Amino acid sequence: MEEKELLPHLFRTEYQKMVSVLCYTFGIEHIEVAQDIVSDTFLSATEVWSIKGIPENPPAWLYTVAKNKTKNYLKRDSLFEKKISEEIRYTTLASEQIEIDMSQKNIADSQLAMIFTVCDPSISNESQIALALNLLCGFGIQEIADAFLTNKEVVYKRINRAKEKLKEAKIKIEQPSKLAINMRLETVLTTLYLLFSEGYYSISQNTVLRKDLCAEAMRLNYLLVENEDTNQPQVNALLALMCFHASRFEARTDDNGELVLYEDQDESRWDRKLMERGEYFLNEAASGDKLTKFHLEAGIAYWHTHKEDTPEKWENILDLYNHLLILEYSPIAALNRTFALAKTNGKEQAILEAEKLNLTTNLFYHSLLGNLYSDLDDKKALAHFEMAIVLAHSSSDKSLILKNIKRLKKEG
Amino acid sequence: MNEFLLVFRRDYQTREDQPSPDQMQEHFKNWKNWFGSIAAQDKLARPLQRWDGEGKVVNHDKTILNGPYAEIKESIGGLIVIKAANYEEAAEIAKSCPILELGGNVEIRMAL
Numbered sequence: 272m273e274e275k276e277l278l279p280h281l282f283r284t285e286y287q288k289m290v291s292v293l294c295y296t297f298g299i300e301h302i303e304v305a306q307d308i309v310s311d312t313f314l315s316a317t318e319v320w321s322i323k324g325i326p327e328n329p330p331a332w333l334y335t336v337a338k339n340k341t342k343n344y345l346k347r348d349s350l351f352e353k354k355i356s357e358e359i360r361y362t363t364l365a366s367e368q369i370e371i372d373m374s375q376k377n378i379a380d381s382q383l384a385m386i387f388t389v390c391d392p393s394i395s396n397e398s399q400i401a402l403a404l405n406l407l408c409g410f411g412i413q414e415i416a417d418a419f420l421t422n423k424e425v426v427y428k429r430i431n432r433a434k435e436k437l438k439e440a441k442i443k444i445e446q447p448s449k450l451a452i453n454m455r456l457e458t459v460l461t462t463l464y465l466l467f468s469e470g471y472y473s474i475s476q477n478t479v480l481r482k483d484l485c486a487e488a489m490r491l492n493y494l495l496v497e498n499e500d501t502n503q504p505q506v507n508a509l510l511a512l513m514c515f516h517a518s519r520f521e522a523r524t525d526d527n528g529e530l531v532l533y534e535d536q537d538e539s540r541w542d543r544k545l546m547e548r549g550e551y552f553l554n555e556a557a558s559g560d561k562l563t564k565f566h567l568e569a570g571i572a573y574w575h576t577h578k579e580d581t582p583e584k585w586e587n588i589l590d591l592y593n594h595l596l597i598l599e600y601s602p603i604a605a606l607n608r609t610f611a612l613a614k615t616n617g618k619e620q621a622i623l624e625a626e627k628l629n630l631t632t633n634l635f636y637h638s639l640l641g642n643l644y645s646d647l648d649d650k651k652a653l654a655h656f657e658m659a660i661v662l663a664h665s666s667s668d669k670s671l672i673l674k675n676i677k678r679l680k681k682e683g
Numbered sequence: 684m685n686e687f688l689l690v691f692r693r694d695y696q697t698r699e700d701q702p703s704p705d706q707m708q709e710h711f712k713n714w715k716n717w718f719g720s721i722a723a724q725d726k727l728a729r730p731l732q733r734w735d736g737e738g739k740v741v742n743h744d745k746t747i748l749n750g751p752y753a754e755i756k757e758s759i760g761g762l763i764v765i766k767a768a769n770y771e772e773a774a775e776i777a778k779s780c781p782i783l784e785l786g787g788n789v790e791i792r793m794a795l
Contacts, residue, residue: 589719592723593718593719596719596727597719597731600723604723605722605723605724609723612716616716627723627724628723
């Protein structure tokens, strides 16, 4: 890899590792110090490597420099020395010299501790995601702003407020106990799920960025799978779900960046390897006696990796949606269930069920009914699509609905 | 919105009135879809609960009988609590309850 590509790559992979280890060592009070030291390390790398060339082992070089910078910082900053090094000494049992442990094991432990810190229930979901992207994924403020379609200012404030809250609440960055894992794992998984969805369903046109978000969510989820205590069935289920969805990433947008509907996707562009990974994690998830929404959603996503319409496929999807709704209602699940019902029991019955849903202000309610009425009652279908257009915000939603309207008008 | 208890009863005893395994399979599917339909309307007020089929009955003379059967042949197959505006709406939902396919009935009671 050339230096030009190497540094951004290392930034993505190593930034968060070093920040995690330093935060884990310093505690929540000094997140900014940790981030500054690591940023400074990368700055040094840019300078030194352009003169002396790329070192033999770039990550090791970064770790060593970060360690030295930390030591210098501690020596220089007497206040920090007084306040923090005592704490550190206390935790590392009074070693004279502060050791920054950059071993694989400590990196993994630190990252796990940081995931649980960032997903603390004291901060909102939005802030959790922004903070996760910043601290755990090495995303810059601008990138996060792009992903959320907002400006730097908002993200900056959001992240700082979240950090302040964590500090105020004196959240400890520590290895979560088994009890803490059991109590908080669901929150952590929800944050990862939202992070993934942010990338997968984002209306941002930046495909590269969106793919990065999904990849980061999967990487963090994978960290949980690799840890013995967090390697639980629902964690595997969520990872399976992400793999199945991600397998269609390439096929679901066309060359113009417009959304391609599932039925119209080119199956050959689906990523087989990811589908297989998904199946592996779904099997891993099939233990224990807890059936979570992640299991059910992973099951639904699994059946969607079979392109062909078979009665078996849709019976299973319908059944999984029934379960999912009984477990936890959501409008989108209710609409998707009705779509599956149309596949198993016919459009007429699905229309009756759809009209009971009482979601008349929902864009997808109208596009579903538009689809169900198409060929049965084109007039009604058109009326629903026209309602959908009014409710649509994003240009990709609008253009999809317009396609349907055009098709109906051509046939009618 | 009010909450309504729906109690499903049918005759589980009379041999000739019991469904065949094939019918039973179809019947189960209808139950799942009926529950799914209520949940999709966000009208499920409580999580679903499964009930054991064995049961016992305590009579007025304090004798205890095995089985869920009192003097009548019908017994409770299950119950759910739903959200509905009034008895009319609750009855409308109960009309598509699969217990009716097997000659059963649904008793509806509003929660106070």
